[in-house]
Amino acid sequence: MKPFDYIRPATVAEAVAAAVQPGAVYLAAGTNLLDLMKGGVSRPDRLVDVTHLDGLDGIETLADGSLRIGTLVSNADLAHDANFAKSYPAVAEALLSGASAQLRNAATVGGNLLQRTRCAYFYDTASRCNKREAGLGCDARDGENRTHAVLGWSESCIATHPSDFCVPLLALDAVVEIEGRNGRREIALDALHRLPANTPERESALEPGDLVVAVRLPPAARGFATHARYLKVRERTSYAFAVVSAAAALRIENGKVAEARLALGGVAAKPWRARAAEDVLKGVTPTADAFQEAAWRALTDAKPSGDNAFKIELARRIVVRALTLAAAGTPARIPALPASPFASTSGAIHA
Amino acid sequence: MPELNLSSSPAHLRHGSNIGQPLTRRDGVLKVKGQATYAADNHPPGMLFAVMAVASIARGRVTSLDVAAAKRHPGVVDVMTPDHKPQLAIDPEIKTNPFVFRMEVLQSDEVRYANQPIAVVIAETLEAATEGAVLLAPRYETLPALVGLDAGESYVPPVVGVGNPTENHLGDVEAGLTAAEKQIDAIYETPPQYHNAMEPHAIVAAWNGDSLQIDMPTQGLMLSLARVAELFGIAHDKIHIRSPFLGGGFGSKGLMAGPPVLGIMAAKLVGKPVKLVLRREQMYGPVGHRAPTRQRLRIGTDGEGRLTALDHHARTVSSTFDDFYEPAADASHTLYASPAIRTSHDAVRVNTGTPLFMRAPGEATGSIALESAIDEMAWACGMDPLAFRLKNYAEVEPITGKPFSSKALRACYEQGAARFGWAKRSLQPRQMRDDAGLLVGWGMGTATFPALMFQAEARAVLRRDGSGAMEIGAHDMGQGAWTALAQIAADELGLDIDRVEFKAGSSDLPDAGIAGGSAHTATAGAAIHSAGAAVVAKLADLATNDERSPLFGAGNAGVIARDGRLIRRDDETRGESYVEILARAGVAEVEARGTGAPNPAAMEEYAMHAHGAVFAEVKVDPELGQVRVTRMVGAFAAGRIVNPHLVKSQLFGGMIWGMSFALHEEAITDRRSGRIMNANLGEYHIPVNADVPPLDVITVEEHDPHVNALGIKGVGEIGITGSAGAVANAVWHATGVRVRRFPIKIEELLTQR
Numbered sequence A: 001m002k003p004f005d006y007i008r009p010a011t012v013a014e015a016v017a018a019a020v021q022p023g024a025v026y027l028a029a030g031t032n033l034l035d036l037m038k039g040g041v042s043r044p045d046r047l048v049d050v051t052h053l054d055g056l057d058g059i060e061t062l063a064d065g066s067l068r069i070g071t072l073v074s075n076a077d078l079a080h081d082a083n084f085a086k087s088y089p090a091v092a093e094a095l096l097s098g099a100s101a102q103l104r105n106a107a108t109v110g111g112n113l114l115q116r117t118r119c120a121y122f123y124d125t126a127s128r129c130n131k132r133e134a135g136l137g138c139d140a141r142d143g144e145n146r147t148h149a150v151l152g153w154s155e156s157c158i159a160t161h162p163s164d165f166c167v168p169l170l171a172l173d174a175v176v177e178i179e180g181r182n183g184r185r186e187i188a189l190d191a192l193h194r195l196p197a198n199t200p201e202r203e204s205a206l207e208p209g210d211l212v213v214a215v216r217l218p219p220a221a222r223g224f225a226t227h228a229r230y231l232k233v234r235e236r237t238s239y240a241f242a243v244v245s246a247a248a249a250l251r252i253e254n255g256k257v258a259e260a261r262l263a264l265g266g267v268a269a270k271p272w273r274a275r276a277a278e279d280v281l282k283g284v285t286p287t288a289d290a291f292q293e294a295a296w297r298a299l300t301d302a303k304p305s306g307d308n309a310f311k312i313e314l315a316r317r318i319v320v321r322a323l324t325l326a327a328a329g330t331p332a333r334i335p336a337l338p339a340s341p342f343a344s345t346s347g348a349i350h351a
Numbered sequence B: 001m002p003e004l005n006l007s008s009s010p011a012h013l014r015h016g017s018n019i020g021q022p023l024t025r026r027d028g029v030l031k032v033k034g035q036a037t038y039a040a041d042n043h044p045p046g047m048l049f050a051v052m053a054v055a056s057i058a059r060g061r062v063t064s065l066d067v068a069a070a071k072r073h074p075g076v077v078d079v080m081t082p083d084h085k086p087q088l089a090i091d092p093e094i095k096t097n098p099f100v101f102r103m104e105v106l107q108s109d110e111v112r113y114a115n116q117p118i119a120v121v122i123a124e125t126l127e128a129a130t131e132g133a134v135l136l137a138p139r140y141e142t143l144p145a146l147v148g149l150d151a152g153e154s155y156v157p158p159v160v161g162v163g164n165p166t167e168n169h170l171g172d173v174e175a176g177l178t179a180a181e182k183q184i185d186a187i188y189e190t191p192p193q194y195h196n197a198m199e200p201h202a203i204v205a206a207w208n209g210d211s212l213q214i215d216m217p218t219q220g221l222m223l224s225l226a227r228v229a230e231l232f233g234i235a236h237d238k239i240h241i242r243s244p245f246l247g248g249g250f251g252s253k254g255l256m257a258g259p260p261v262l263g264i265m266a267a268k269l270v271g272k273p274v275k276l277v278l279r280r281e282q283m284y285g286p287v288g289h290r291a292p293t294r295q296r297l298r299i300g301t302d303g304e305g306r307l308t309a310l311d312h313h314a315r316t317v318s319s320t321f322d323d324f325y326e327p328a329a330d331a332s333h334t335l336y337a338s339p340a341i342r343t344s345h346d347a348v349r350v351n352t353g354t355p356l357f358m359r360a361p362g363e364a365t366g367s368i369a370l371e372s373a374i375d376e377m378a379w380a381c382g383m384d385p386l387a388f389r390l391k392n393y394a395e396v397e398p399i400t401g402k403p404f405s406s407k408a409l410r411a412c413y414e415q416g417a418a419r420f421g422w423a424k425r426s427l428q429p430r431q432m433r434d435d436a437g438l439l440v441g442w443g444m445g446t447a448t449f450p451a452l453m454f455q456a457e458a459r460a461v462l463r464r465d466g467s468g469a470m471e472i473g474a475h476d477m478g479q480g481a482w483t484a485l486a487q488i489a490a491d492e493l494g495l496d497i498d499r500v501e502f503k504a505g506s507s508d509l510p511d512a513g514i515a516g517g518s519a520h521t522a523t524a525g526a527a528i529h530s531a532g533a534a535v536v537a538k539l540a541d542l543a544t545n546d547e548r549s550p551l552f553g554a555g556n557a558g559v560i561a562r563d564g565r566l567i568r569r570d571d572e573t574r575g576e577s578y579v580e581i582l583a584r585a586g587v588a589e590v591e592a593r594g595t596g597a598p599n600p601a602a603m604e605e606y607a608m609h610a611h612g613a614v615f616a617e618v619k620v621d622p623e624l625g626q627v628r629v630t631r632m633v634g635a636f637a638a639g640r641i642v643n644p645h646l647v648k649s650q651l652f653g654g655m656i657w658g659m660s661f662a663l664h665e666e667a668i669t670d671r672r673s674g675r676i677m678n679a680n681l682g683e684y685h686i687p688v689n690a691d692v693p694p695l696d697v698i699t700v701e702e703h704d705p706h707v708n709a710l711g712i713k714g715v716g717e718i719g720i721t722g723s724a725g726a727v728a729n730a731v732w733h734a735t736g737v738r739v740r741r742f743p744i745k746i747e748e749l750l751t752q753r
Ligand SMILES: Cc1cc2nc3c(=O)[nH]c(=O)nc-3n(C[C@H](O)[C@H](O)[C@H](O)COP(=O)(O)OP(=O)(O)OC[C@H]3O[C@@H](n4cnc5c(N)ncnc54)[C@H](O)[C@@H]3O)c2cc1C
Pocket: A025, A026, A027, A028, A029, A030, A031, A032, A033, A034, A035, A050, A071, A097, A098, A099, A100, A103, A106, A107, A108, A109, A110, A111, A112, A113, A114, A115, A116, A162, A163, A164, A165, A210, A211, A212, A213, A239, A240, A241, A242, B682
């Protein structure tokens, strides 16, 4: 392994100062970063380990009713927090459908948001990849790309963002709190990840030294608790990334959809908010036809980037199903097979 | 040999027969406590770490390596390259026997496949060696890679598998197809698959003058030893290989491959012990794999659903530099009676490492295609798949006409179908749903695997203190040899299992042959059986020839060894303990050797196979296409069951592998570069716990007087066969969509609503 400096800052300010330098990266649980380093995909000069920073591992309800999740809260602790799972069930379900129990115990909020794509050509240092090295070319474009993007891709990059967690967070208008060189700022989660355009190497809105310190769910996010689901189609029952996933959340009043939220995963370089689909659902009766219409709207702009046209049809079907499940109501308990089409199978073994 | 403290809980102590008892594995506690020493756990003093640099191209030449940069890296001791390496005694390209495969041990700068070793960096730490390998920054002259089943001109290989004829004919297939009332003609594809044993290939090699100590997982101690001896030009007795435990092998650790040879060369180069462990992605190249296949099946039946012809052709691939051909079509030789059968193979050469035996080589690939085709044929005839199979039940081996040494397949069908509830199956597909609206499908497949025997020798000892020993260089790959073979040893010596010192896993013990072909328990068991009989005979001689013994005059045939005593067969009250016999004779111990080998006369007369029937239930989301296996029942008849517990585990593992074959496993190869894009366990999918439903295994009683003295057939591989087809057929039955390209993918099932 390439030698690197390892720094364990005592304060957030020290962390930011240490990470501003070129070649420095933040290390959280390392479940993604260390794999990338072992594969020679990332070759940082300096690791700034943030896992020992104080005050970043809390889950707190703020005075205005929003919820603030510290960046060091583990994926498992968040999903298993009873109040959290009750108020934001689709987020908990998404978390529990990701990776494996062991990985979820380690993985952090910030790390999950900023995990890198699983594009095989990005991981394979013998392949050309614009994201790994700007201007090199994209070997996925004409390669084995049946799981690549169908929305928002460019000729320079057709990779997807793999996070499950981000999908319902985006649907619920999550906000990301960032500490940087010039102090604290916050941005919408929708603005955190960037589409590739001509610069796929620039994946997020973060500047050098920027540290995600928390994610906040606004007060309105609680309003969907009774009708919120995450659905993830994957190539085995557990421990696989989404082929396509969707988070659907509805606020139903007097039998009509007062407000709908819909986001897709596994389809683009960022979690994908389907606002046009949300708009057609506003004020309508939640019927199969309405959900079909929403599904068509959600994927109007989709186009295959390779051998992946099926993902567009699959995404439409997932949208319909996720909305149908959400309309049926959040189950009292998170299913033993979270977010799985087999969630309802009796006698299920835990994933 | 590390000290092994094999456990055996008192609950399992049985007097009389040890064979047939469900002992838990005796090395289990060692493994759970981390006390079982695998090869890479060894750290001799002064040991250095070797890391291979591997090619990132699939075809061409290495034009430069920055050896200086690697050597400058702190901790790097040396860099082994084609220009700087110890000389081998023979050219590794020479095939000295059919079990020798060509390997890349830096003999040239040619690159023949991706992930081929091109240099080895030796350093004081693993990290330094790893970084040194990166710093070599190889440059290449790249040629277009040959990739896939249509990579070039096809040819007919001289043999397939291990010396099987490429083609087999019975009757007139074309006439049979022409005369048929109903016909199917279908093409199936299976992908390249990699063994992916949990334990990566590893070696710790230490030279001491001209003798060599090796720790390395191997399924073939003596084959490996012989290969090392010829490559390094040293005598067999200068080499000691220890392989007490393997973390799986599945065929990939059967024969000596390039990487462990590089470890031995590295140790020689630096004059210190060296450890070389493959990274997961490095296992996708130099250590074998299952080749892809494209199989065409043409089947005809008469008006009553009886086969008139069965034509099975398989296209496969081999490497550009050596030959191994997956004998996929041979699966059609044994299962279904037909007046006309033709099986044939052809191949193309591609830039991969040479394919190799992988758990059920030929049977696994061939079985999923054959069992799918039989299912399609049954449907074309409007018949239940089980009824169709019974109608075409082979009373004699179809391709040879030989009787079976034993065949309890009918009982397997009956018991499996009853346990599964098969009678309630709808004939039409896409008819069954569960409460949640998921499509439900039931499918079945027939399992078969030949009952093979190789050669082995064992040494047995009975001691004056009442204990005994059995020595055999057998291999425990996780299947449970430490337990099952010790059970056989205990019975043959007439002792409690805890009174028998069972030694295995080391090359200084008698040759147990190779742990492969599902034949290890049968072969090593037969050797143990004859060694035990021989040592008991010697002991009996001491007693029956001695006037002072109560057994005097009983004659060899007249005594039984039981519980540490010899007893007169015709009068069980008269007997004497081993201790007494040896003490009186004034000897410390008696010893004898015995061998196990196939019986050519029986093989000439009988077809020998294990059989089984597997039934699977899948659920498929009707709109989203995701598949889940929800139930599997397998009924297997495999002769005598030495340890029901371990046998079940083998069959479970095989059934899970079959499910994996149908739904998950595939090495995704970039069609341009020939590189494998999912060479890691995150993306090379195999079933996880949540994919595996409750599995139900029935072992069907079967007595076989012909296969070997103990009546044992193998169980290591048969579980895959039948299972893969059963799952695939269940997917069809659930959805009405016949997928002929494996693994079955979601997009194939999105066709209907
Ligand atoms: C086999 C496997 C399967 C997986 N399956 C899934 C899955 O199904 N679904 C899913 O969603 N995920 C999956 N994951 C990914 C997993 O969720 C991520 O690896 C994990 O969330 C990363 O968190 P971490 O704390 O380990 O981050 P690290 O690996 O430490 O960091 C990841 C990245 O984020 C950056 N970073 C970390 N914290 C901060 C911060 N506070 N501010 C700014 N930058 C930061 C790091 O610099 C690094 O670039 C899988 C991972 C593996 C290995």
